[in-house]
Amino acid sequence: MDTIRASFDWLTDYSLSGVWRLLDRLDLRLRSARVQQFSPDPQYTEKLIDLEMALWEARRYPRSVVAVFLDEMGFSRWPEPAPDWAGTPPLADRRGANNGLWRLIGGLNALTGQVDYLDAYIVGRAKVTEFYGRLVEAYPRARRLYVIQDNWSIHTHPDVLEALEEWPQVEPVWLPTYAPWLNPIEKLWRWLKQDVLKMHRLAEDWAAVRDRVREFLEQFAHGSQRLLEYVGCWAVVRSLR
Numbered sequence: 001m002d003t004i005r006a007s008f009d010w011l012t013d014y015s016l017s018g019v020w021r022l023l024d025r026l027d028l029r030l031r032s033a034r035v036q037q038f039s040p041d042p043q044y045t046e047k048l049i050d051l052e053m054a055l056w057e058a059r060r061y062p063r064s065v066v067a068v069f070l071d072e073m074g075f076s077r078w079p080e081p082a083p084d085w086a087g088t089p090p091l092a093d094r095r096g097a098n099n100g101l102w103r104l105i106g107g108l109n110a111l112t113g114q115v116d117y118l119d120a121y122i123v124g125r126a127k128v129t130e131f132y133g134r135l136v137e138a139y140p141r142a143r144r145l146y147v148i149q150d151n152w153s154i155h156t157h158p159d160v161l162e163a164l165e166e167w168p169q170v171e172p173v174w175l176p177t178y179a180p181w182l183n184p185i186e187k188l189w190r191w192l193k194q195d196v197l198k199m200h201r202l203a204e205d206w207a208a209v210r211d212r213v214r215e216f217l218e219q220f221a222h223g224s225q226r227l228l229e230y231v232g233c234w235a236v237v238r239s240l241r
Contacts, residue, residue, distance in 0.1 A: 041176035051182065054146040054173045055237055058111055064143040067173075068107040068116075068135060069185040071149065072123050075197055075213065076101050077206045082198035092199055100206050104213070105131045107138075107147070108185040110233050112223035114138070115188065119214065128154055129163040136167050148173040150183060184231035191230060192216055 001016045004023070011019060023029065041047065058067035077100040081092040105127060106117035116138050118131050132147070139145055147170060149155050155172070164170055180186050196216050202208045220227050228234040 037179070037181050039176040039179040041179070044176040044179070047174060047176045048182070050173055051148060051175065054148060054171075055110055057144070058146065059237055061143075062111060064141065065146070066139045066142045066144070067110040067146040067148060069110060069148045069183050070105070070107045070131075071183055071185045071189070072103060072105045072152070073189045073192075074101055074103045075193070075209075077209050078203055079200045080193060080198045082194070084199050093201065094203050102210055102213075104217075106185060106188070106217065107131070107135055108188060108227075108231070108233075109223065110148075110184075110237055111228075113220060113225060113227040113233070114223040115217055115220035115227070117217050119210070123154075125154055125157050125159045128160050132160075132164060132167060132170055136170065142169055145170045146173050147171070148175060148183065150175050150180070151177050184233050187231040188220075188227065 001019045005011045005014060005016065005019050011022075014022065054067050058065045078094045079092045102119060102121060103123040104117055104119045105123045106115060108115055116131075116134055118127060118134060120127055135145060135147065136142075145167075149172060151174060154160065164172070175182050192213065196212050197209075200209065200212070202212070225234065228237075
């Protein structure tokens, strides 16, 4: 209140409580800011329309059209620090062997919440191609399989695009550049990190860390409304007419 009063000459004679009452009458109060998302992609609108059409078609023809959000993430054997209940400041214990790295590639069905994934030390061209094959196996009845993904260079590598010719039912849908808010699988990764990777006590058992990650993902192997609600797909997809 002091800063507000000092910023305007005409408030000089107001008491602090007077400033507060004035702001209250004007419905001005301290509010949390909303992030203004921005993508520099000049084709943002066109790509957004492509995304919405793929989701609409999957909802309209659920027996023959599937829309899957694809993305990759990496994690290490060392726990990530996070708030925790403790009498003293919590410790992310990183004793043990050197840090290790592991990677995932996953696909989230926009209508059912089914999650398919592969994991490996390296997720490159070969693994991305293998994962396309995994999706085709997971949806054998799909006449059209929309794979919604970002613009990572591996996704558009000529070797990957050439391999896609083996599966004509697969159609990549490219998200606008630098627009992670349009890919809800990012929130699945956030949930995974929060429930499994933050403050874990398994730094000395790298295999157990990876097994915990797999167990978390496999709970969604047959779909999950709860996951759809968590990532924001449940309401968005059903709003498409």
